[in-house]
Amino acid sequence: MPTIGPGPTGVRGRFAPTPSGRMHLGNVFSALMAWLSVRSAGGTLVLRIEDLDPRAQDRTVAARLVDDLVWLGLDWDEGPFFQSERGELYDSAIARLTAANLTYPCFCTRSELHAATAPHASDGTYLYQGTCRNLSAAEVTRRSKRRAPATRLRVPLAKDPAGTITWSDLVFGPQREVLARECGDFLVRRSDGVTAYQLAVVVDDALMGVNQVVRGRDLLESSARQIYLARLLGFNEPCYAHVPLLVAPDERRLSKRERDLDLGSLRARGIRAERVTGELAAAAGLVDRGCEAAPSELVGSFSWDKLAAQRGNIVVDERFLHRLLPLPR
Numbered sequence: 001m002p003t004i005g006p007g008p009t010g011v012r013g014r015f016a017p018t019p020s021g022r023m024h025l026g027n028v029f030s031a032l033m034a035w036l037s038v039r040s041a042g043g044t045l046v047l048r049i050e051d052l053d054p055r056a057q058d059r060t061v062a063a064r065l066v067d068d069l070v071w072l073g074l075d076w077d078e079g080p081f082f083q084s085e086r087g088e089l090y091d092s093a094i095a096r097l098t099a100a101n102l103t104y105p106c107f108c109t110r111s112e113l114h115a116a117t118a119p120h121a122s123d124g125t126y127l128y129q130g131t132c133r134n135l136s137a138a139e140v141t142r143r144s145k146r147r148a149p150a151t152r153l154r155v156p157l158a159k160d161p162a163g164t165i166t167w168s169d170l171v172f173g174p175q176r177e178v179l180a181r182e183c184g185d186f187l188v189r190r191s192d193g194v195t196a197y198q199l200a201v202v203v204d205d206a207l208m209g210v211n212q213v214v215r216g217r218d219l220l221e222s223s224a225r226q227i228y229l230a231r232l233l234g235f236n237e238p239c240y241a242h243v244p245l246l247v248a249p250d251e252r253r254l255s256k257r258e259r260d261l262d263l264g265s266l267r268a269r270g271i272r273a274e275r276v277t278g279e280l281a282a283a284a285g286l287v288d289r290g291c292e293a294a295p296s297e298l299v300g301s302f303s304w305d306k307l308a309a310q311r312g313n314i315v316v317d318e319r320f321l322h323r324l325l326p327l328p329r
């Protein structure tokens with residue numbers, strides 16, 4: 001299949017936030033690293049709002065997210081693009097996969113899936129057992145009357161080399177994943193009609209000419225599915241850089257639920273943006289701890305080698321918080 005999208009002209013990176021709440025420190029860390037990587041290479045940055053899920057389609061939340069990026073000193077060159085406005089592009093990619101007999105309808109309910117297998121810890125991925133892979137046409141018709149199906153992509157059997165994906169991550173180094181063992185046939189469209197993240201992200205990155213994907217470590221394993229989809233659709237494969245996660249001292253991820261560390265709360269407390277970006281840059285090994293630094297002042301000290309030397313989770317402990325929040329908490 002032909003390659004679609006602009007050819008690479010220098011680094012083209014992206015911010016791809018999901019507007020499900022206010023940005024927290026982990027999102028800020030990923031955004032800062034994506035920005036520094038692009039700006040230090042003189043490249044182009046695209047802003048894409050990942051509002052596929054109807055629950056993420058509140059434009060006020062998206063506007064606050066955009067305002068937080070500006071407050072942090074992070075700018076972009078193209079966008080914002082909204083995934084909720086790009087449904088036809090995803091539909092046509094799914095239609096191409098379906099025409100090539102690479103998809104099938106899946107009628108499994110959420111509880112059936114959960115009963116059959118335990119999700120992996122990091123990103124909620126589970127190994128699909130192939131329950132609906134070989135349903136007869138008559139069975140599909142019969143079940144479709146009762147329930148709208150999801151759409152799954154067939155992945156090659158474990159022994160087929162096409163289903164073993166190898167790639168090199170700029171931070172985490174060489175990776176290898178056998179799709180049939182890690183996730184099995186995966187969703188490209190949910191049963192409620194919403195396009196699956198894996199499909200949308202591949203279509204968007206390709207059509208937006210993105211050649212460098214920077215995001216949190218929790219999505220490292222998704223890369224194999226995305227590379228496989230890009231190959232099937234004839235797209236260029238981007239390079240990947242997964243950045244460490246920010247975690248609480250007990251290694252739990254700092255999530256959007258920990259409201260006291262989201263940007264709404266930090267801004268309300270009068271914390272300066274330079275303090276936030278300086279402390280996160282220090283955690284990445286770019287500058288000394290405890291200094292304030294705007295993103296534009298960090299461009300010269302950025303390198304992926306420094307990040308690669310610091311792969312472990314970034315622990316947001318009392319000392320970190322004390323440097324970030326010098327006021328009484």
Ligand code: GLU
Nearest residue numbers: 016017018050201214215
């Ligand atoms: N939208 C995802 C998030 O906010 C990121 C997806 C990606 O970078 O591929 O976590």
